[in-house]
Amino acid sequence: MFANIPLPATDEIIDLMARSSKDERPFKVDLTVGIYKDSHDKVVLMQAVKQADQILANAGRNKSYVGSKGDLEYVQLLQAMVFANQTVNGYVNGIQTAGGSGGLRAILDLIKLANPEAKIWVSDPTYANHIPTIIAAGLAYAEYAFINKKNMMFDEIGMFNTLEKLGENDVVLLHGSCHNPSGLRLTLPHWQQIAQLSKSTGFLPLIDTAYQGFADGLNEDAAGLLTIANTVERLALCVSCSKNFGLYSDRVGAAYILSPTQEEADKAQAQLAIMSKTTYWVPPSNGAEIVKTIVKTPELRKLWSDELAQINIKIKAIRAKLCAAFRQHSGDNYFDYILSQEGMFSMLPATAEQMEILREQYAIYGLNNGRINLASIPEQHIDYLVTSILAVTRVEQ
Known part of the structure; x- marks a missing residue:
């Protein structure tokens, strides 16, 4: 065979x-x-991770399965942190995933279900696993300019020349902060321009947040996400805790959908969970328990x-x-x-x-x-x- x-x-x-x-x-x-x-x-x-791990060990935690949506308390706590404890226009719902890459795959599968003709636009360059994951999900992709190779600075004109031509069959994959691999910074005016273009042209923003807290601070690094979330009707978000909690091998992540109605958000959550189930059935729980313990314990x-x-x-x-x-x-x-x-x-x-x-x-x-x-x-x-x-x-x- x-x-x-x-x-x-x-x-x-x-x-x-x-x-x-x-x-x-x-x-x-x-x-x-x-x-x-x-x-x-x-x-x-x-040290916070080490202490949380010890607290959980002393409490005699079990190793039972979590549901296909994951630990929903963790999902809600992480959502609050990622959105800087601010409410946004619309309704957000999500699931726990096996790392940020697992969250990205779940979202791409949902996009494939909703619109098989969708094209995913990624920055040139982008994170090494973005394009392979898009291809594995059976979706088309294209690249928008991002870095000027002569001076290694942001190619603002190239990026926005592409985005302004997109439409409702397009999805623009953006890095929430701390672009990988370039480290280039999108300013708040850049995020505002992206948000307005998404609203006017109809493309869906898909934000990969893997480094929150590594630029200006946890809440400050949410500025771009909040700008878009308070401008558009819909967005998709995948989150990783690998870097900011140092939980690389525990594969701790989440996937969220912002929708204009609670019914649509709930259906998106249900589909994300079912689609992830065929990949890993239920997400790993250890790292998520550590994150939850840290976020819930003030000290x-x-x-x-x-x-x-x-x-x-x-x-x-x-x-x-x-x-x-x-x-x-x-x-x-x-x-x-x-x-x-x-x-x-x-x-x-x-x-x-x-x-x-x-x-x-x-x-x-x-x-x-x-x-x-x-x-x-x-x-x-x-x-x-x-x-x-x-x-x-x-x-x-």
Whole structure:
């Protein structure tokens, strides 16, 4: 039966993680996967997460199944956090999912059911798993401009030239904050323009919120979502807790639909649950229980919020130190674009061939499209990282 199946394309991030783990050069810098590490290159487990996990263990929690909609108390608590505890126009309903990617797939399946001819528009570039998930859901996709490769800044004209031509069969996938992979920032006027275009042309906004709290703060990072939610009749939202709670492998997420009526929102929730059931039956509960415990316990919520703020401060400091080192070693300010960005990621002005040279000759691991994870840069290696990048890229100004 399986003798003639084709060999699939490999997952670049997983492959590079494995390759880096075998690289024993002492000056290695692994900036591939989006995780936060301390100065000793260790993945950080938040104290709030550790304490919540212990509380749950001491309480003798069981491992029974949750329903196909998931833990609805968790779903409501997460919804309140994502919407910055503000009410929005319309009715929101959702389900717990296996991570943000599970939420995205559930929403795409719902879109496929509602309109098989829908086209999903993604930014160029976008998160590596967006396009494969769209294809797996059986939907068409296209790209809208997002980054100017010459100066690594936001291509505002290119993006809005595309969005203003869309219509009711189109879905625009947007990153709630901290764009992956570019780190480019959409300002509040940009979000307002997107919201008005969606209202006038009829395209559906689909917002992927995976880094809330990694830009300006938990509530501040909800500004774009709130702007759209209070302008349009309908939107779709998938949420991940992998980054802001550090629950990467627990696969904690949710999917929500904003609708003009309660009846429509309830039907969307029911369909999301049924469609997810055929993928994983019911979502994993451990990570969601941890999130729920933290959000419901005032002292844990404050501890978590403080930890998240400190992570944010450290990433911003890394950006500043990286830019200072680039200025010092290059003699120009080309790389100052890194300072105007937000979140964990930025992109180097490098080709796939140059990224491979950085791996082979310098033990510096980033993705082929130039993405690097700033949250994994050891401060003691900044000068080495910068001089190596300059030696390989030497961007002409």
